[in-house]
Amino acid sequence: MREFLRPAPLLALLATGVALGTSPSFAAERHFTFGYDQPHSTGYGVAADIFGDKLKELSKGELIIDQFPGAQLGQEPQMLQKVRTGDIDFVISSTANAATVQPESGVMSIHYVFKSEEHVKKALADPAVVAAVEDMFRQKVQGAHVLTVITLGLRNFYAKFEIHSIADIKGKKVRVQATPTEDTLFPAYGAQTVHMPFGDVYTSLQTGVVDVAENGINVYLSNKHYEVAPIMSLSEHEANNSVIWVSDKAWNSLTDEQKKWVQEAADVTGRTQPAKAFDLEHQSVAKLEKIGVKFVKDVDKSGFIKIAEPIQDKIASELGPNAVKILGLIRKDE
Numbered sequence: 138m139r140e141f142l143r144p145a146p147l148l149a150l151l152a153t154g155v156a157l158g159t160s161p162s163f164a165a166e167r168h169f170t171f172g173y174d175q176p177h178s179t180g181y182g183v184a185a186d187i188f189g190d191k192l193k194e195l196s197k198g199e200l201i202i203d204q205f206p207g208a209q210l211g212q213e214p215q216m217l218q219k220v221r222t223g224d225i226d227f228v229i230s231s232t233a234n235a236a237t238v239q240p241e242s243g244v245m246s247i248h249y250v251f252k253s254e255e256h257v258k259k260a261l262a263d264p265a266v267v268a269a270v271e272d273m274f275r276q277k278v279q280g281a282h283v284l285t286v287i288t289l290g291l292r293n294f295y296a297k298f299e300i301h302s303i304a305d306i307k308g309k310k311v312r313v314q315a316t317p318t319e320d321t322l323f324p325a326y327g328a329q330t331v332h333m334p335f336g337d338v339y340t341s342l343q344t345g346v347v348d349v350a351e352n353g354i355n356v357y358l359s360n361k362h363y364e365v366a367p368i369m370s371l372s373e374h375e376a377n378n379s380v381i382w383v384s385d386k387a388w389n390s391l392t393d394e395q396k397k398w399v400q401e402a403a404d405v406t407g408r409t410q411p412a413k414a415f416d417l418e419h420q421s422v423a424k425l426e427k428i429g430v431k432f433v434k435d436v437d438k439s440g441f442i443k444i445a446e447p448i449q450d451k452i453a454s455e456l457g458p459n460a461v462k463i464l465g466l467i468r469k470d471e
Contacts, residue, residue, distance in 0.1 A: 168201045169226035169387060172210035172219075174335060176359040180289040180414035181229050182206060184381065184406050187413075188227075191402035200398065202227070212334045221280030223386030229287070231379045232270075233314035239277040243318035244453050244460035245270075248445040249438070251376040252471055254291065258411045260470040261286050261378070267407060269466055270380065273459035281382045284400060285407035289353040289377040290418040293369055295362060296342075296349045299433045300370035303327070303440030309348040312338055318452055325444050342366045353377045355414075355421040363430045370433035374441055381406065 171189065173181040182204075189202030210216055210225055213234040219225045221238070232245035251257045260266050267286050274283045294300045296309075307327035313319040315332040323330045331347050341347045343365040350366060351374070357363060381403055391399065422432065453460040 165199075166201050167199060168203050170205060170210065171202045171227040172205045172216050172225050173229040174208040174211070174213050174216070175206065175289075175356060177204065177206040178359045179355050180287065180353075180410065180417055181379070183413045183417065184229060184287045184379075184410045187410055188381065188402050188406045191405045192398060195398040195401060196395065200395065208336060212336060214334075217382070220382050220384045221278070223280070223384045226384055226387040228382050229379050230382065231314065231377070232286075233316050233319070235274070235380060236316040236318070239274050240317065241273050241277070241457045241460040241463075242270075243316040243456055244463050245378045246314065246316055246318040246375055247449050247452055247464065248322050248374045249442050250449060250464065250467055251291070253373075254415050256471050257288055257291065257376050257378075258415070260467045261288055261411050262408060263466065263470050266463065266466045266470065269459065269463050273463065274380070276459065279385075281384045282388070283380045284383055284403035285381050287379050287381065287407060287410045288414050289356060289379065290415055291373040292351045292353060292375040292377045293357075293371050293373060294349050294351050295357055295366040295369040297366055297368065299368055299431070300349070300372065300436065301433060302437040303444070305370075306349060310346070311349040311351065312341060312347040313351070317456070321448065321452055322445060325448070326441060338362065339365055351375075353418060354425070355417045358421040358425055363425060363428075367429070368431045368433065369425070370436050372436050372438060372441065374438075374445075 171185055173185065175181040185202065185204050189204065192200050192202060211219060213230045214237055216225055216228040217230055217234065217238055220228045232242045236243040251260065270286050271283045294306065298305070300306060303326055309328050310331050311323055311328045312333055313323055313330045320330055333341060338350050339360065339362055342350055342362065350362065354369065357369060383399065388396065426432065449464065453464040
């Protein structure tokens with residue numbers, strides 16, 4: 138009779154694991170969805186990479202981030218809904234879009250509060266600013282909470298024509314983010330505001346539904362908006378800040394140790410992403426100039442600032458006490 142050999146101990150262990158559908162020799166990997174509506178080549182991708190890599194390192198491969206860039210899981214307003222219902226584990230949203238769930242978030246969109254790149258980096262590195270932003274959302278939003286604050290740099294105007302001063306946008310149709318802040322400031326400049334999802338901006342510029350759009354340089358490059366609006370005017374009117382959200386469903390499923398890993402990964406992201414995002418902005422200028430995009434680098438900001446600065450406090454006050462507090466903290470970091 139033929140003799141059957143006993144499997145070696147390791148093979149037996151693996152065979153048991155296969156039969157049970159488990160991997161008893163190793164900690165099981167757990168995967169999380171991480172959605173954002175910009176291409177991976179933007180500062181959103183930078184943030185997701187830093188966060189995912191750090192979380193994998195801290196958890197020794199136990200917690201894995203699966204990225205879904207380019208609005209695969211929806212535009213930001215849709216993802217903000219999905220993260221609160223627990224259908225997505227992590228998302229990035231701009232602070233402007235986050236104003237749909239916490240209106241006070243519009244304080245981060247007030248024009249000419251951030252005076253320079255260095256001011257943005259300094260403010261976002263200030264633990265008091267980050268804590269105040271997190272607390273602002275915690276007080277209002279149910280189903281998810283904010284882990285940290287990141288940036289895509291500063292926002293600028295782009296169109297088929299040059300913008301040298303406030304006179305050049307008077308009467309123009311400008312696509313803006315749907316916040317009370319934008320709806321106050323742009324009309325004050327004499328512009329007509331148009332709300333639309335980011336994914337519609339390219340076609341709207343192409344067809345003339347809007348005359349002007351505004352965003353960061355790398356976003357402009359990565360989404361090829363230069364094809365339909367080949368002139369960018371460096372107004373630097375607004376910080377292009379964002380936040381990373383985690384759903385309460387995902388958060389509450391974690392052990393205390395795992396929560397510490399997630400928060401530490403977010404903290405590292407918040408500390409290191411802004412500098413990398415601004416580096417991307419600078420690299421993007423060079424790439425765009427090489428393909429023929431024109432930059433207006435001497436925009437006269439004085440007309441915009443003359444209108445914006447006197448109403449900064451009024452806007453913050455109307456938004457609420459958290460907005461007033463955050464505005465004060467940002468100013469201290471100038």
